[in-house]
Amino acid sequence: MSYRVAVAGATGAVGRELLRILAEREFPVSEVAALASARSTGQEISFGEKKVLKVQNLDTFDFTGWDIALFSPGASVSAIHAPRAAAAGCIVIDNTSQFRMEPDVPLVVPEVNAGALRKMKRNIVANPNCSTAQMVVALKPLHDLFTIRRIVVSTYQAVSGAGKDGMDELFTQTKGSFVNDPPTVAQFTKQIAFNVIPHIDRFMEDGATKEEWKMAVETRKILDPDIAVFATCVRVPVFIGHSEAISIECEKPVDLEKARAALRAAEGVVLRDERDDGGYVTPIECVGEDATYVSRLRIDPTVPNGLGLWCVSDNLRKGAALNAVQIAEALVAMKLVGA
Template sequence: MKSGLRVAVVGATGAVGREMLQVLSDRHFPCASVRAFASPNSVGKLLDFGEDTLRVESLESISDPSVFDLALFSCGSERSLVWAPRFARSGCIVIDNSSAWRNHDKVPLVVPEVNAQDLDDASLGVIAVPNCSTIGLVQAIAPLHRNQPLRRVVVTTFQSVSGSGRKGIEELDRQTRQLFNAQGTEPKVYPKRIAFNVLPLIGEPDVDGYTAEERKLMTETLKILGDDQIQVIATATRVPVFVGHALSVVVEPVKAIDVDDARALIADHPGVLVTDAESVMNAPTPEDIAGEDLTLVGRVRRDPSSETGLALWIVSDNLRKGAALNAVQIAETMIQRRLLAPKHKGRQETQ
């Protein structure tokens, strides 16, 4: 048997689950074994994993989760609330991509380049991956916040259909083909047609007019940055793009940061690339980011409506850094911090 961790990928047939398998392979993650789990409807499907092929198993078939060292979850909040504690109680580290655990006081919400230290306090054995748009946002604004604390953040997202999973991708593809062939379209996934359109809501708004997607940005940002005094307002929209989320952001630090200094702070942050430093027309787009691991930033400029405000544009791959890659990076960081190792007789080994 190969040395390394015994890994379970739960929700392996979804868009993020498949990307998790791809990222594990791409990064040569130290796996002794990898098993793919999904709903009963997907049992028996074959998935590529590097040069190997995995046969999908039913999550319900697991009688003893202690056979795993690490479980990467992307199976939705409802199933995560049931299954993540079962894995964690067995000594398996769970890294969950749903929103189920993000606001739990004892569950770290982690972007490794921003708050890796929070992994030291994962007492429940569960670590949450932030919302896909939140990850790109905090990567870009964290270095600004460390230089001068931010008092206000205004963010508008332009989120691709892959944020809705495979069904969102299929709906955009189907509607685009129908319109090019002069056929009518019927929305099934979204409340209105997504092809050649922009939807100003992602989900139902609450009594104050904000959707759950917007609330995630407004709460998760504070938890990751460790500052509940920041005021965040978000508008989340859906756009007819297959992969890649873009964000238009305005921040207000307590004291002004020079534009060149701000650009340099962002460029020096791990996992971030400022693309238009040499050419102003090279601001990033979703086309640039698909399949990439970095978060791209451009159009850093002064906000003339505010004494200290700065505006910027952020783009990231919502399936990779916005989900699968961040999950795997959390696991890699836990290995580096000696928080994750192969188990022996149901407990994590430490050296």
């Protein structure tokens, strides 16, 4: 059986990645529509190696008869058009933050909580924040073994998390530094080239940023409502690939060899934990890869039942596009499309 699939926000970085991954993974499509704003209508965009799609106007697109819509057009646009698509009988998998914390919308990472798809009520499924997605993939096998009660995480997030404009700003500032051009700051609050910025999204009343808040509430919704999360989210001058230093406190005693065995066996995880020069994975090595990579596994002796690890993943793939396509694959496997 094959399906009619629409991609909203098709001209953006995540939208292009969605189309690329649908083709790479040979998702069973009978027809694909690339959707974007009116100013992009008529542009051509690739789907696979041979097919070229003409971009259609999301504002006027009729979702009747379409099976799945992969949305990544920005939260305010999803707020308007995702319910419209869902009302037409199309299942929406939304990459934006718009629906993540709504109680009747499943927030899904297939390796962690695919069963939540059976509770879908509104024909909408939410894709989590990119930094949350890779963290819960890495922590799920450890939670199953030792029952995690507290997470302290520091993220090192690539500029692609801010979209194409963020990547352009890093490139322009880096290039300009070699010819003494003063940096132009537009996408970030300070210069990003040769710098790190401990600020992603807006500040909240308690001093946390919204990105840090997202990691806490999304982890509890996906993995376990009883887990406490303290996050510090930092933007770094890397184009693609988020990194995370994670410390966990568990209810049960932690056995390092059991932890390694569980991570080796876990779906979506690759463990490279060599205690030698280069025996770990860095963000540049994960670009274009589907896996979440775990390294630097070690007992944390400063807390009871503590464990520390390093985690990297391609934020445009697992953090966004790949996870959305995996949700679509899970919906098909569970026979929920058209149900």
